[in-house]
Amino acid sequence: MSAAAQTADQAWLRYIDPHGAAPRLIPRNVRALGASPMEQSAVQELVRGISGLTGLHASASDTGTHNELVLGTTEELRKAYPSSTFANDLGPESYSLAWLPSTTASRLVVQGGDERGVLYGAFALLRLLASGDGLLGLNLRDHPAFSIRWVDEWDNPDGSIERGYAGRSIFFEDGSVRDDLAPVAEYGRLLASVGINGCNINNVNAAPQLLDSAHLKQIARIADALRPWGVHLAMSVAIASPQSIGGLSTYDPLDPAVKAWWIAKAQEIYELIPDFAGFTVKADSEGQPGPASFGRTPADAANTLAAALAPHHGVVLYRAFVYNHHLDWRDPKADRARAAYDIFKPLDGQFAANVVLQIKEGPIDFQAREPVSPLFAGLEHASQAMEVQITQEYTGQQRHLVYLAPMWKWVLDTDLRANSQPSPVKEILAGKTFHQPLGGMVGVAGIGRDRWLGSPLALANLYAFGRLAWNPELDPAQIATEWTQQTFGLVDTVDRIVPDLLMRSWPAYESYTGPLGTQTLTDITGSHYGPNIESSERNGWGQWHNADAQGVGKDRSVATGSGYAGQYPPELAKLYENPTTTPDDLLLFFHHLPYTYRLHSGKTVIQHIYDSHFDGAAQAAQFVTEWSQLNSRVDPALYADVLGRLQYQAGHAIVWRDAIVQYFLKLSGIQDDLGRAGHYPGRLEAESALLTGYKIIDVTPWEDASRGKAVSCDAASLQDAAQRTCTAQWTWIGLSGHYNIAVQYFDLQGGAAKFSFRYRNRTVDTWLADAKLPSRIPNGDNSTRHIIRNVDLQEGEPIFIDGTPDGPDPAAFDYIEITPADAPSGAWDIYSHPANAAPHP
Numbered sequence: 001m002s003a004a005a006q007t008a009d010q011a012w013l014r015y016i017d018p019h020g021a022a023p024r025l026i027p028r029n030v031r032a033l034g035a036s037p038m039e040q041s042a043v044q045e046l047v048r049g050i051s052g053l054t055g056l057h058a059s060a061s062d063t064g065t066h067n068e069l070v071l072g073t074t075e076e077l078r079k080a081y082p083s084s085t086f087a088n089d090l091g092p093e094s095y096s097l098a099w100l101p102s103t104t105a106s107r108l109v110v111q112g113g114d115e116r117g118v119l120y121g122a123f124a125l126l127r128l129l130a131s132g133d134g135l136l137g138l139n140l141r142d143h144p145a146f147s148i149r150w151v152d153e154w155d156n157p158d159g160s161i162e163r164g165y166a167g168r169s170i171f172f173e174d175g176s177v178r179d180d181l182a183p184v185a186e187y188g189r190l191l192a193s194v195g196i197n198g199c200n201i202n203n204v205n206a207a208p209q210l211l212d213s214a215h216l217k218q219i220a221r222i223a224d225a226l227r228p229w230g231v232h233l234a235m236s237v238a239i240a241s242p243q244s245i246g247g248l249s250t251y252d253p254l255d256p257a258v259k260a261w262w263i264a265k266a267q268e269i270y271e272l273i274p275d276f277a278g279f280t281v282k283a284d285s286e287g288q289p290g291p292a293s294f295g296r297t298p299a300d301a302a303n304t305l306a307a308a309l310a311p312h313h314g315v316v317l318y319r320a321f322v323y324n325h326h327l328d329w330r331d332p333k334a335d336r337a338r339a340a341y342d343i344f345k346p347l348d349g350q351f352a353a354n355v356v357l358q359i360k361e362g363p364i365d366f367q368a369r370e371p372v373s374p375l376f377a378g379l380e381h382a383s384q385a386m387e388v389q390i391t392q393e394y395t396g397q398q399r400h401l402v403y404l405a406p407m408w409k410w411v412l413d414t415d416l417r418a419n420s421q422p423s424p425v426k427e428i429l430a431g432k433t434f435h436q437p438l439g440g441m442v443g444v445a446g447i448g449r450d451r452w453l454g455s456p457l458a459l460a461n462l463y464a465f466g467r468l469a470w471n472p473e474l475d476p477a478q479i480a481t482e483w484t485q486q487t488f489g490l491v492d493t494v495d496r497i498v499p500d501l502l503m504r505s506w507p508a509y510e511s512y513t514g515p516l517g518t519q520t521l522t523d524i525t526g527s528h529y530g531p532n533i534e535s536s537e538r539n540g541w542g543q544w545h546n547a548d549a550q551g552v553g554k555d556r557s558v559a560t561g562s563g564y565a566g567q568y569p570p571e572l573a574k575l576y577e578n579p580t581t582t583p584d585d586l587l588l589f590f591h592h593l594p595y596t597y598r599l600h601s602g603k604t605v606i607q608h609i610y611d612s613h614f615d616g617a618a619q620a621a622q623f624v625t626e627w628s629q630l631n632s633r634v635d636p637a638l639y640a641d642v643l644g645r646l647q648y649q650a651g652h653a654i655v656w657r658d659a660i661v662q663y664f665l666k667l668s669g670i671q672d673d674l675g676r677a678g679h680y681p682g683r684l685e686a687e688s689a690l691l692t693g694y695k696i697i698d699v700t701p702w703e704d705a706s707r708g709k710a711v712s713c714d715a716a717s718l719q720d721a722a723q724r725t726c727t728a729q730w731t732w733i734g735l736s737g738h739y740n741i742a743v744q745y746f747d748l749q750g751g752a753a754k755f756s757f758r759y760r761n762r763t764v765d766t767w768l769a770d771a772k773l774p775s776r777i778p779n780g781d782n783s784t785r786h787i788i789r790n791v792d793l794q795e796g797e798p799i800f801i802d803g804t805p806d807g808p809d810p811a812a813f814d815y816i817e818i819t820p821a822d823a824p825s826g827a828w829d830i831y832s833h834p835a836n837a838a839p840h841p
């Protein structure tokens with residue numbers, strides 16, 4: 001495999017043991033009783049894993065020895081060892097790991113309820129080894145909680161990926177399936193290692209042409225690459241396909257010709273891909289065509305597809321993400337959060353047995369915090385799968401460390417009290433609560449060619465998704481530890497710090513973005529990344545938080561609001577109806593309240609907004625300090641990569657903090673009890689400097705820049721056009737001493753502007769604005785912090801920032817911030833160390 005190849009080893013299947021801490025007492029002859037591709041994959045993986053983890057040579061063998069690892073299905077094992085006893089109740093996909101009782105041989109057996117169970121058993125054994133657990137007396141069995149454990153990829157035929165943050169598709173390029181599918185097989189390994197059994201390969205905003213015969217033949221190659229890893233291929237389909245590629249005059253799901261078209265299409269697919277898993281459907285949503293065009297219901301559409309797939313044992317995952325994005329924001333009864341329940345609840349009981357309703361975890365759209373969708377409790381006669389996002393669309397787009405397992409676990413554990421009985425979401429999904437045949441979890445993964453998820457630590461989310469979909473009882477902290485052990489090996493301190501960072505990351509992100517259930521407060525009509533508080537308001541998209549001068553929050557009560565709270569079963573409905581019983585972290589999702597309203601914590605809403613943003617940003621700064629302790633304990637390139645990402649995050653958390661804080665300070669007019677809001681000691685605004693070439697600009701939205709303004713280099717107006725550099729100058733009037741100087745600049749898409757810090761006729765530091773961030777105008781998407789450390793400043797001396805534009809990037813910047821070099825917990829925590837800087841007079 002070439003050096004540039006994309007492999008599962010870049011994720012957690014590394015099988016390294018840098019300090020020899022993994023147990024070595026394991027047979028090294030590995031033998032499968034069956035010849036099936038999945039059992040052969042299991043052998044191959046065990047040989048690779050045992051060799052890597054023990055440093056001893058392991059090998060596959062065809063003949064039995066006295067010291068061996070034997071793999072087989074129950075049936076195969078019984079045949080091979082007729083006088084031994086094996087568990088006789090292992091279901092499909094289940095496994096057991098145990099030593100075969102014998103006085104003469106040492107035989108460790110991986111028994112699978114079927115071939116896929118053998119494969120999962122092999123990975124479970126490797127997981128044990130990687131965690132340092134001894135295998136003596138091993139006797140373990142396990143089975144998946146859910147039948148559906150899928151990842152969805154939103155890949156387009158041209159190779160782009162909707163909401164993907166890790167490069168281009170591993171499946172498609174230029175309208176066709178890629179020639180090189182080696183990464184697909186590697187992805188199959190990764191998925192199998194955590195028990196994922198399905199992969200939907202294309203965007204739910206589905207390109208109809210992928211269903212034509214030429215593309216299906218190509219797609220069969222993807223299924224071939226995934227099959228040895230027990231991963232079934234599924235596809236998103238556009239409901240309009242019978243018309244758009246089938247040549248019919250309609251796509252009405254109840255039209256006989258349309259039904260026949262789907263039956264023939266399913267037949268064609270199964271001839272090419274006999275183990276095809278099924279279809280995922282997004283219809284009547286965000287501009288996608290759907291049954292509503294013909295006055296038909298989602299059940300009509302789902303059942304037409306289901307009938308076509310049923311003879312082949314395929315399933316339809318019909319998404320409940322159906323809503324009107326042209327809502328009237330002036331109507332207090334209008335509410336996007338209501339949509340899924342309002343549309344699907346009345347159809348309960350009308351879906352075919354092989355239809356699964358795929359429901360996003362919350363009623364809106366993967367926000368930093370939402371309540372659990374009430375539809376889970378509303379559908380008593382339909383199988384259900386919960387859709388979550390592994391790709392971090394609204395949670396920092398993999399530039400921010402946000403480990404999502406605690407969020408998913410919180411949803412899984414939430415007891416909706418359907419019919420006033422215990423009914424945690426995990427049991428509804430398992431089909432236990434309402435006695436349904438199917439169900440599970442679907443994770444929108446967004447993997448690409450840049451090391452799967454781009455950011456090394458983001459891979460913990462893919463891992464954790466698989467583990468929770470296998471067993472929703474697992475503890476996210478334990479999963480974080482497992483992932484860390486497999487990714488970094490058993491390394492002291494690393495196994496403490498990495499899980500700790502992961503576990504603190506979601507609360508921190510929620511704190512510095514949208515607390516109290518206000519959702520993410522990001523640019524919802526654009527990038528979904530940086531702060532843009534009003535982008536949710538006064539438009540039909542319905543992600544409203546309704547902030548005004550008196551208060552904030554959307555009234556979703558039954559008594560005075562949209563009535564959404566009433567969609568929950570009575571016990572929860574009662575809880576959410578009243579602000580006094582609504583949990584603080586969801587309060588503003590359900591209620592519009594004055595800024596002076598007191599939370600259960602005793603703080604006012606406004607003080608909580610201030611505090612949580614300062615706390616969240618301080619946490620992000622802490623992450624840098626913590627990670628720094630791992631210097632020389634992890635691979636140097638990985639160390640530097642993660643360090644750079646965490647430093648960026650710490651800087652961007654400040655952008656978030658300041659945007660939200662100054663916005664709500666202005667809107668509410670209420671001061672921060674701790675005096676921080678609106679006061680930034682040590683900060684020198686760019687617009688207050690002596691400017692040469694630089695022009696003062698208004699940043700949009702205003703809250704994304706300190707005091708709403710920044711400077712931009714208008715190179716055309718420079719006297720010395722050849723030099724093309726603009727300058728901002730201040731005089732340092734603080735005490736002489738050593739300082740860190742943070743420069744908050746805008747790193748726009750396109751062009752790589754150059755910045756320098758200069759004083760005493762010397763350029764001390766130069767850097768390029770060449771990161772890949774959203775937006776072509778200066779705003780919170782691309783506001784970035786660069787820190788120059790340990791600068792010796794003398795009272796009264798001039799200091800300069802020089803900016804050289806490049807193409808569309810005008811070297812714009814917001815401010816500099818000067819803090820004592822010895823400030824604790826990173827240079828961002830400046831409040832106990834006010835520097836006495838002043839702008840140029």
Ligand code: GCV
Pocket residue numbers: 154162163204205282286321365393
């Ligand atoms: C695939 C959100 C995303 C869209 C996505 C949609 C969905 O709105 O921003 O990119 O479309 O969800 O889940 O269908």
